Amino acid sequence: MAEGTFLDFEKPIVELEKKISDMRDFAIGENIELTKEISSLEEKLGKLRNDIFAKLSRWQRVQLARHPRRPYTLDYIKMMTTDFIELHGDRRFADDNALVGGLAKIDGQPVMILGQQKGRDTKQKIFRNFGMANPEGYRKAERFFRLAEKFNLPVVCLIDTPGAFPGIGAEERGQAEAIARNIFVMSRLRTQIVCVIIGEGASGGALGIGIGDRILMMENSWYSVISPEGCAAILWRDAAMGPQAAEALKVSSDDCMRLGVIDDIIREPVGGAHTEPEQAARILKTELLKVIAELRQQSPDELIESRLGKFRAMGSCRES
Amino acid sequence: MEWFKKSKPGLVSQPKKDIPDGLWTKCKSCSEIIYTKTLEETFWVCPNCDYHFRISSKKYISLMLDDGKLEEFDQNLVSCDPLEFKDSKRYPDRVKAAQQKTGRNDAIISGLGAIDKLPISFVIMDFSFIGGSMGSVVGEKIARAIERAMDNSLPIVIVSCSGGARMQEGILSLMQMAKTSALLAKLAEQGLPYISVLTNPTTAGVMASYASLGDVIIAEPGALLGFAGPRVIRQTIGQDLPEGFQSSEFFLERGFLDKVVDRKSLRHTISLFLRYFTDNVSKRAGDPNTPGASSSVA
Numbered sequence: 001m002a003e004g005t006f007l008d009f010e011k012p013i014v015e016l017e018k019k020i021s022d023m024r025d026f027a028i029g030e031n032i033e034l035t036k037e038i039s040s041l042e043e044k045l046g047k048l049r050n051d052i053f054a055k056l057s058r059w060q061r062v063q064l065a066r067h068p069r070r071p072y073t074l075d076y077i078k079m080m081t082t083d084f085i086e087l088h089g090d091r092r093f094a095d096d097n098a099l100v101g102g103l104a105k106i107d108g109q110p111v112m113i114l115g116q117q118k119g120r121d122t123k124q125k126i127f128r129n130f131g132m133a134n135p136e137g138y139r140k141a142e143r144f145f146r147l148a149e150k151f152n153l154p155v156v157c158l159i160d161t162p163g164a165f166p167g168i169g170a171e172e173r174g175q176a177e178a179i180a181r182n183i184f185v186m187s188r189l190r191t192q193i194v195c196v197i198i199g200e201g202a203s204g205g206a207l208g209i210g211i212g213d214r215i216l217m218m219e220n221s222w223y224s225v226i227s228p229e230g231c232a233a234i235l236w237r238d239a240a241m242g243p244q245a246a247e248a249l250k251v252s253s254d255d256c257m258r259l260g261v262i263d264d265i266i267r268e269p270v271g272g273a274h275t276e277p278e279q280a281a282r283i284l285k286t287e288l289l290k291v292i293a294e295l296r297q298q299s300p301d302e303l304i305e306s307r308l309g310k311f312r313a314m315g316s317c318r319e320s
Numbered sequence: 321m322e323w324f325k326k327s328k329p330g331l332v333s334q335p336k337k338d339i340p341d342g343l344w345t346k347c348k349s350c351s352e353i354i355y356t357k358t359l360e361e362t363f364w365v366c367p368n369c370d371y372h373f374r375i376s377s378k379k380y381i382s383l384m385l386d387d388g389k390l391e392e393f394d395q396n397l398v399s400c401d402p403l404e405f406k407d408s409k410r411y412p413d414r415v416k417a418a419q420q421k422t423g424r425n426d427a428i429i430s431g432l433g434a435i436d437k438l439p440i441s442f443v444i445m446d447f448s449f450i451g452g453s454m455g456s457v458v459g460e461k462i463a464r465a466i467e468r469a470m471d472n473s474l475p476i477v478i479v480s481c482s483g484g485a486r487m488q489e490g491i492l493s494l495m496q497m498a499k500t501s502a503l504l505a506k507l508a509e510q511g512l513p514y515i516s517v518l519t520n521p522t523t524a525g526v527m528a529s530y531a532s533l534g535d536v537i538i539a540e541p542g543a544l545l546g547f548a549g550p551r552v553i554r555q556t557i558g559q560d561l562p563e564g565f566q567s568s569e570f571f572l573e574r575g576f577l578d579k580v581v582d583r584k585s586l587r588h589t590i591s592l593f594l595r596y597f598t599d600n601v602s603k604r605a606g607d608p609n610t611p612g613a614s615s616s617v618a
């Protein structure tokens with residue numbers, strides 16, 4: 001595995017994997033029997049992986065959520081759906097490549113599926129603006145929501161963004177209004193909406209496609225009001241304090257579950273979604289089908305009232 | 321307005337060497353030294369350059385509402401500490417310090433009042449309480465104020481002043497954007513008016529939720545508005561920002577505000593809007609419960 005495509009805490013795992021693969025090559029090349037040795041090392045690998053992943057810190061989960069090999073929105077769409085037709089443009093200004101989506105079928109169930117899209121190499125990263133949508137991205141999403149409502153299609157939002165883009169053009173075209181409008185529209189949309197944080201769920205940029213009947217988080221994703229580094233830069237005046245800020249902000253899927261902000265956590269293969277992307281996509285797909293089938297039982301009136309009730313209840317205050 | 325004209329002669333052009341505490345105030349924009357009493361009369365708008373000083377939520381209540389009166393609700397709501405958050409200070413200590421400084425439980429006042437005899441649900445944020453940041457209390461009080469408007473078929477006016485969501489309550493602060501906006505969407509379905517008033521500053525999570533969702537949106541002159549803070553944008557793009565970027569005037573030009581309104585005209589402007597939005601509703605529906613119906617005889 002190339003340097004830089006694994007995280008520090010993955011290093012012992014990666015090294016052991018390398019050792020096993022070397023031994024396998026050696027056994028084949030020299031035509032010697034090493035099956036026993038190999039399976040013993042594989043057992044050790046499994047244990048090592050379980051140990052490391054059983055006690056991940058919040059910061060380690062943030063790192064996993066940003067893993068350079070983590071599946072992105074279009075990867076999941078490719079692995080989970082058939083007949084995907086990407087739709088483009090907000091009909092007002094432009095097509096935002098940082099927020100993509102379209103029509104697809106999940107096991108034959110037609111859906112409107114969309115999400116922020118990150119790039120894998122430098123060129124793609126720039127093309128996708130690092131998964132940071134501009135107002136036209138949120139307005140494209142709003143168009144998709146209305147289309148889905150009109151044709152009674154469930155909406156699936158895959159959230160993976162380090163934030164809405166903070167740029168001059170974004171302000172000129174009303175980034176705040178675009179996000180606010182989506183929250184407003186999604187909260188009364190008369191069709192089913194399932195939101196899944198698949199990687200990074202940073203602040204308003206995430207919430208701009210984050211209102212739904214079910215809010216789910218992949219096990220190693222994070223969701224908060226600000227990125228750990230952003231928080232650290234403000235409160236500790238040092239972005240390098242990100243790990244401390246991640247702890248303080250309680251950004252993990254377990255935290256969000258405990259705080260009543262999400263409905264469920266979607267387990268990832270041990271080692272993270274990037275180690276077994278196909279398996280991760282299968283788990284997500286099964287969960288989506290289950291949830292959509294449940295929500296299809298409710299009338300639009302029931303949907304929007306319980307959706308409102310769900311967000312209405314969030315918060316933590318008391319009478320003094 | 322009378323008091324505004326009267327205030328002009330109070331202007332002094334020669335700054336004194338020693339400024340007696342409180343008697344004179346230096347304008348943050350034009351550096352003019354102004355007789356504080358004059359500023360009180362102009363609701364803290366510089367008579368020289370029209371700079372709008374930041375004023376307390378109490379002062380807004382006195383300048384905007386009939387008899388300067390608000391029947392306050394939910395003033396006992398206080399924040400819990402859901403994250404057990406600690407940076408240089410524990411969050412509960414930070415809240416306590418802000419409570420002692422401001423005499424309020426959080427960064428918001430809400431209740432029922434009237435403008436030109438038209439009853440309204442009214443909300444005003446207070447920047448002096450942890451930068452007007454929105455946590456669970458702010459979200460809950462706005463939610464209740466919107467529900468109060470719906471229960472009583474009243475218009476709602478929200479005066480925003482906030483740097484955004486409160487970091488110390490983490491993801492729950494973010495969810496206040498959802499809570500308030502979702503209720504505003506329901507309010508809109510009921511045909512009740514919402515006037516959003518933006519003061520300096522209104523940014524980030526507040527701007528990206530209820531502040532941007534008014535049927536009409538007005539702002540005081542020269543307020544800093546927008547999604548991202550100037551520092552973050554400067555860092556991201558690596559260059560200086562143009563003059564006047566993210567000001568009220570900038571957003572008016574870009575199409576995100578209906579009007580930039582001087583502080584002295586806020587009350588009158590809002591009153592006009594409310595009449596336009598409510599008088600017709602009562603005539604159309606002929607329903608005694610519609611807003612405006614009860615007050616249109618006044």
Ligand SMILES: [Zn+2]
Binds near residue numbers: 350352371
């Ligand atoms: Zn001045």
